[in-house]
Amino acid sequence: MLVLETVLRIRREHASGKAIKAIARDLHLSRKVVRKAIRAPEADMGYRREVQPLPKLGPFQARLDALLEEDEARPRREKLRLTRIHDLLLREGFDGSYDAVRRYAARWRQAQRRDVMNAPAFIPLLFRPGEAYQFDWSHEDVEISGKPMRVKVAHVRLCASRAMYVRAYPRETQEMLFDAHARAFAFFGGVPTRGIYDNMKTAVTSVFTGKERVFNRRFLVMANHYMVEPTACSPASGWEKGQVENQVQTARGRFFQPRLRFTGLEELNGWLEAECRRWAELHQHPEQKELTVAQAWAAERAVLQPIVAPFDGFHESEHAVSGTCLISFDRNRYSVSARVVRRAVQVRAYADRIVVRCDGEVVADHPRFFGRDRTIYDPWHYLPVLVTKPGALRNGAPFQGWELPPALARLRRKLGTGDDADRRFVRVLAAVLDDGLEAVEVAVREALLAGVASDDVIVNILARRREPPRPLTIVTPEDLALRHPPRADCNRYDSLRGLHAAA
Template sequence: MLTVETIKKVRLMALRDQKPIKVIARDLRLSKNTVRKILRNDLTEMTYERKNQPRPVMGAFVKSLEQRLTEDQRLPRKQRRTAKKLFEELRADGFAGSYDTVQRFVQAWRCEQQILATQAYVPLVFEPGEAFQFDWSHEQVELGGVPVTVKVAHIRLCYSRMSLIIAYPRETQEMVFDAHIQAFEFFGGVCRRGIYDNMKTAVKKILLGKDRDFNKRFEQLCSHYLYDPVACTPAAGWEKGQVERHVGVSRMNYFVPRLRLKDFAALNEHLRSQCIASAKANRHPTMPEKTVWEAFEEERPSLMQAPRPFDGYAASPAQVSSTSLVTYDRNRYSVPVSNVGRSVQVRAYADRVSMILDGRLLAEHARQFGRGKMAFDPWHYLPVLERKPGAIRNGAPFKNWELPEALLKARMSLERFSDWDRQFVGILCAIPTYGLCAVASACESALAMKTMTKDVVLNLLSRTPQEETELPVDLPGRLRLRNEPTADCGRYDALLGVVSHATQ
């Protein structure tokens, strides 16, 4: 095979020095046909590739070796046989060739399989306001000094690459709803399509092709915001490659080193500020003359206007227990005791839990996470206290009850009596009638007079004048009084002086 230097000499002698082919072949000891081939094809390099590799010794064992390699490909990498082990097995079958022959074949076969397994992708282009992509990731943070694995929702606009990430303790449906509500509010509008994987909180059943049986509540979300959901082909993450890549980038940029914050509110505030700062600092990947934030400002007018926030809850039925508690997600929440034994609807939001009966809100609590926790509203148990005042002493709903300071002082003052619980409950039962502020004011007055008892407080409340609201009456002009009557006792006394009484 001729080297590049030899070919260079041939070209210089022929094209620059104008020497004939016969002289060049004689001086460089080449055949005239070789010189002609270089000059006619304008070659600067000559290579040789063997099209068919003859394997006189290996030929009979190629099928057996390929079968072994195919079996190994299904196994974990550490359990696959090496070329040396395969050579020893072939020798046991009668192979008479060398180890180098087997090694070259194994290397070429594995290289070919790797090329076949490598997938090619088509770059995707989106118009402003056309689509957004959604995905979840799991990240490690420290909240309140405790290591926690949080579920992070990633929402990314396909045109501008603007992203928002929100951390949650769960990946449940109400968290999906809350992430969309916050994202659309943050972006200032909605895209015409949303691209998802086949998460169970959205897709109930995968049908043929791109058809999906979406969850009813998820379809309500899409209908409310007027966008079309599109689910990717299973195991085809490249169909939402922007958000897939953003998951890895955000993990390195935002969660390494491990974040240490107080709670989820502080964590999400930090993540939101980081998303904005990153968008303003980084260039757009396909429009390098703009930052991501500038592309986002350009895309904003193309977004559909977002309506009022979606009522993003996940509903489930529950039974009110004899202790007036409703169990949801392994935690319990109180409702008014008048609903004991009834079936209610629990509406779980990302941050709160509501109990509904016949379309009426019974109670609402901040959502608890974990298990075995209880959320009480002591006022739900006031009718029970009226019948069983002793429950105020050790009742779980009344531990750390946040009451006005005047009522707490009244309780401390009443504890000198043996029936303090009955007296204090009697004062509490007056709150639905007179209001919390009026009862607290009466307690302050009784404490100031140093006569704190239930009867004194109730007496003070009964003496409080009740303001009556008079509705204005629109009378015709002829029925209106020209002179408003005034109370004058002197006129009555004047009449007494002129009237003579009958005497017997």
Template sequence: METIAKIRRRHKVNGESISEIARRLNLSRNTVRKYLKQGDPPRYQRREQPKPRLGAYEEQLKTWLEQDSQHPKKQRRTARRLFEDLQAEGYAGAYDSVQRFVKRWKQAKPALSQAFVPLIFPAGDAAQFDWSHEQVELGGVVQTIKLAHFRLAHSRQPFLVAYSRESLEMVFDAHDRAFAFWGGIPKRMIYDNPRTLVDAIKVGKQRRFNRQFLALANHYLFEPVACTPASGWEKGQVENQVGNVREWLFSPRPRFKDLAELNIWLEQQCRKKLARRKHPEQSSQTIGQVFAEEQALLRPVGKPFVGYVEKACRVSSTCTVGYDRNRYSVPAEYAGQGVFLRATATQIKIVHEGKVLACHHRCFNREQQILDPWHYLPVLERKPGALRNGAPFVQWDLPVPVRKVRDHLLKQDKGDRAFVEILLAMKAHGSELLSVACELALEHKTLNAAVVLNHVNRLKEPQPVRENPVPGHLRLQQEPQANCSRYDGLREGHHGQ
């Protein structure tokens, strides 16, 4: 193209001869004449290549392509896979022939993959759910959080809540929060096919949902609906919300102290900023105004669903059980026994025979030990030396007076055993009473276990004295009266002697 343009300019604009142009551009004169005669640039067309070996297999290939077109895109065979299947049928030709045939067949087929049917949802009918991954800065550290998206399909009212995981217990907590935020429950909840919710995908819309998730649906009485695989348009509202929320709320990257502060901010954004946007269909109203009308048609929320993931485990010799690559302490008397660990979005509970043995705030870091020092008190009675370097006691947040007494006693011989006696009293009578007892011991500068325990006994409220009934024959008929003159008389008599 560039050479043709140069030849035409030199001859028609500059007036150079054909011989001169051919000499300067190192071309033949015939080539220069050819380019000057044709006005348009040359077009190269590929001739139809013969495919004698594929001819007998074209009908089979068309049949396979028609069958694959009825399947989701991810389940369709590639040209390479079709070529291998044809070889199994006896085809001995080249792969290129199959590839060109598949390409021409797809180009000739009407493209309906981007055509959709507009959907309309009545008020109170349905809501859509999805996850997204967003970048935030929590406590000065950039992290990827998992953002749960809810969207009422009629009013478009969104709800957002962030977690560190996408596990089932987070799904339970997210639904509790969403229904509480909306003040009601829609008739249907539309989902993708996440593994946390769907155990098996069957023909059509049939699904085998997770049993614990079905317990959530039965509690709130909504119908769970799963989309067709690879058909995101069936919940297109929440799919679009993912991209919009990323642009509106997470660009630039926001900063927060922790996850709880982030969730408070997200709820405020849903209630104010996002609810004030115009409704896409009812442009005269905002999303919040349409939501206020829809809210009356939502089913009222009753008690929240107490959802958890339960795991059977055995308490180790260090009095801990493991979950999500962390260790949580259990009272020492249950070491070696089988217990059940119940994990929610915020707590870890250890249960034995229906009794809650321990409750911890859930930790989302890895390889951490969450230890309650009180769980190890029976071990300290037998091994008081563990008080100095035991992991549960290193960062123990004791009251200041108790800490001062501890630091003083641990410098003495057998001071660790003496402080264990104080800890036993603290567990029996409470930290406030023992703090006052330690303050009194510090004031008198007599720091030992006996003094502290003596102060504890003195500070305890005295037990009420129960009066014993007096028999009738022992009761006084006439009570004596106070007479100071009798005392004076006794004094006088004594002096007279």
């Protein structure tokens, strides 16, 4: 191949009138090469192969095309590396190199790519401080208490300052959505006026043509509480919330790789919150180069709407109480107060707890468990039943491993074991229904300080405290004066002596 200097010399001499034959003789070139150099546009003498021979890959070209097409349809997380595709071909008899597969895959993907003229074009967006935020979910792999777990991660991003908030949850349900908003707004220090979402089922009930949507009722209640205008993107149009889409990739690469290991979700979320602050302090704002994200965030915080109060973000459902004072919720069972047995109750599910209500009264409040087939008891729920069935104290499932208050635990040890001891202890517990746990604890401590471990004494102490106090009176000297002054009459004494003497 001719060097560029030779090509330029040929073109220059030919332009000055020198014959092609003379140029070929002087430069020791064939006349065909000289003519090609003269006709080449912009002195481009590069060689372009019209047909690429595939001596090794040819018999496996159809199989490689199929593998590349299957891989193109996979989600990004599941795509195969070219080294893996090369290994699959080797298993089927291919004996070519990895570079041959890599070069072919590059040409194949370039051919599959859309024509540049038909590629979608976008308009850069600009948001005022406090105007909008974007929300999205992602799924990430972590290790909790030594076990692999795929968590659902809520991403919230302020559009103007680019501040990010990331929090992990075990589920992607509506109560988790509400909790993520409450925590994100508290983290940002205020609320923007508009929220941008995709068409997730926890927020959008129906999707119509254009931007018309029917939002979920509870979601609208939350938006109204924070004075936020919800906006849904067009289906399959992630660029309409490109900032949070980019945040998902950023958080995955910077926070979740390599795989995080924590003892619990609370510890993980505390670390993620600290990393969000650190990221804001270390990174430059993409548009305001003189500011960091943290500095832009501080300026935007001043124009955010204030948070009046956190939204009561629960998801409510109705359940029936069984004869064993249990309800089934989310593949687990929870105890409720015995006074609502065989009745319908309303379960309010929060991100970290469940609250059970009946006729507007709370009858149970449990930390939420996200496993399955587990029964969560509160022994105090069964106290009204235990009063009538004291024998259940020994083998009743709710009372196994019961962590009693210190005074009651000490009283039970002193009472000993056996049916009689159980009845006496249950008699003390029964007083909790009328006097309350605090009053019973005080009475038990008083009895134990006196060296007495008796249910009768404790019940007596509680009864005395329930008696109304005697009214206080003001005593004056007139009240102390005798209304009937005594008379000195010795005959009365003598008459009594005489009677006794006669007896």
